Amino acid sequence: MKEYKLDTLCVQAGYKPKTGESRIPSICQSTTFFYGDTQAMADCFDLKSNDYFYSRLANPTVAAFEGKVAALEGGVAAVGCASGMSAITLAAFTVAGAGDNIVCSQEVYGGTYNLFGVTLPKLGIECRFIDPDAPAEEIEKLIDGKTKMVYVETIANPAITVVDFDKFAAICRKAGVLLAVDNTLATPAFCRPKEFGANIVLHSSSKYLDGHAAALGGVIVDLGNFDFKGNPRYESFNTPDESYHGLVYADLPSAVFATKCRAQMIRDLGAIMSPQNAFLSYIGCDTLALRMAKHASNAAKIAEYLNAHPKIEWVRYPSLKDNKYHALAQKYLPDGQGGMMSFGIKGDVAQCAEFMESLQLITQETHVADVRSCVLHPASTTHRQLSKADLEKAGVPENLIRLSVGIENPDDLIADLEQALAKL
Ligand SMILES: *Cc1c(COP(=O)(O)O)cnc(C)c1O
Numbered sequence: 408m409k410e411y412k413l414d415t416l417c418v419q420a421g422y423k424p425k426t427g428e429s430r431i432p433s434i435c436q437s438t439t440f441f442y443g444d445t446q447a448m449a450d451c452f453d454l455k456s457n458d459y460f461y462s463r464l465a466n467p468t469v470a471a472f473e474g475k476v477a478a479l480e481g482g483v484a485a486v487g488c489a490s491g492m493s494a495i496t497l498a499a500f501t502v503a504g505a506g507d508n509i510v511c512s513q514e515v516y517g518g519t520y521n522l523f524g525v526t527l528p529k530l531g532i533e534c535r536f537i538d539p540d541a542p543a544e545e546i547e548k549l550i551d552g553k554t555k556m557v558y559v560e561t562i563a564n565p566a567i568t569v570v571d572f573d574k575f576a577a578i579c580r581k582a583g584v585l586l587a588v589d590n591t592l593a594t595p596a597f598c599r600p601k602e603f604g605a606n607i608v609l610h611s612s613s614k615y616l617d618g619h620a621a622a623l624g625g626v627i628v629d630l631g632n633f634d635f636k637g638n639p640r641y642e643s644f645n646t647p648d649e650s651y652h653g654l655v656y657a658d659l660p661s662a663v664f665a666t667k668c669r670a671q672m673i674r675d676l677g678a679i680m681s682p683q684n685a686f687l688s689y690i691g692c693d694t695l696a697l698r699m700a701k702h703a704s705n706a707a708k709i710a711e712y713l714n715a716h717p718k719i720e721w722v723r724y725p726s727l728k729d730n731k732y733h734a735l736a737q738k739y740l741p742d743g744q745g746g747m748m749s750f751g752i753k754g755d756v757a758q759c760a761e762f763m764e765s766l767q768l769i770t771q772e773t774h775v776a777d778v779r780s781c782v783l784h785p786a787s788t789t790h791r792q793l794s795k796a797d798l799e800k801a802g803v804p805e806n807l808i809r810l811s812v813g814i815e816n817p818d819d820l821i822a823d824l825e826q827a828l829a830k831l
Contacts, residue, residue: 472692513539
């Protein structure tokens, strides 16, 4: 399906019914699958056949969603996971074990920061955080023979920084190390990291892919453009897997990363997506291109409005000409920069709370990136344990408000912001 444009892939990719079958994937709510023939089942276990045998490893509804996201990202295979966090965990375990390290942007989702900074180190996997805007030489210094992946977010949540793909792709190519990109906030509607040198793409599909705040999920896309064969950094891909009859993953003709991820990590850790969530995420993707265009045009209008408002101190959104990431966004996200922004109110924590409580249409939520607009004030919620100084250090000043712009009419959203600001 690669010859089609993205909006076509959104509605057509991932599932093709045979005569008389349901037009959209049915929810295959079965843990297991029937076999009358021992050899046919043995072939499944040996990875000689792609038929389904147990839903912890693969399921037809999940496969439809995986196929759709793989097509949208231009990948060769995808693995659907229970959540974005499980996708990131499974991707890390596919490449890294005790003694290895990951080089990661410090501007990443809070859950990822904790996973890499606290939980993986307990298992002997070290994480080296970097300023994504640091010069290449500084980032290269952190890569050694034990570095198994470099990890960045296209548009960082919640910092709203835009990654310089050319810089990271050059670093990774030179070192022969995987570039993994969390593309959750950009989505393939605005950025396909493969075109800029990424090897693995990850999503929290709980956000824009589902798009309706209906289903938790995550997905790992194998872009099929990394040569593991003979690369000494990836010995676990080049030596026989004794838990899989001596299979050498690097020898597989395609989908090396996705196969190892599924055969080892999904098998051993579970955390696969449920058929129900795969179904919801699959139909969510049908409208991804339409929704993203609206999210981005609404967000650009609101960013302009807030930027000109006398009660607003600053606005962070890459469409704005004075934004630090404007040039990178023009280069990598020319068609839109998503629906997430942050801004600072001229005022303290109490005034931020007053503003938030005055909103009538836009609601307070921990979630982001679905059809309904929502706000969060980190200093009084997610980051409330931090002092004023620590908040500044974490890049979330006490007056920062995060706004996830939905697909409502932009005039209604601006009117709601206007009346709430007028009360301050
Ligand atoms: C939400 C989010 C995650 C985690 O996803 P869950 O589905 O909540 O587990 C990871 N990365 C980014 C960028 C996110 O926004």
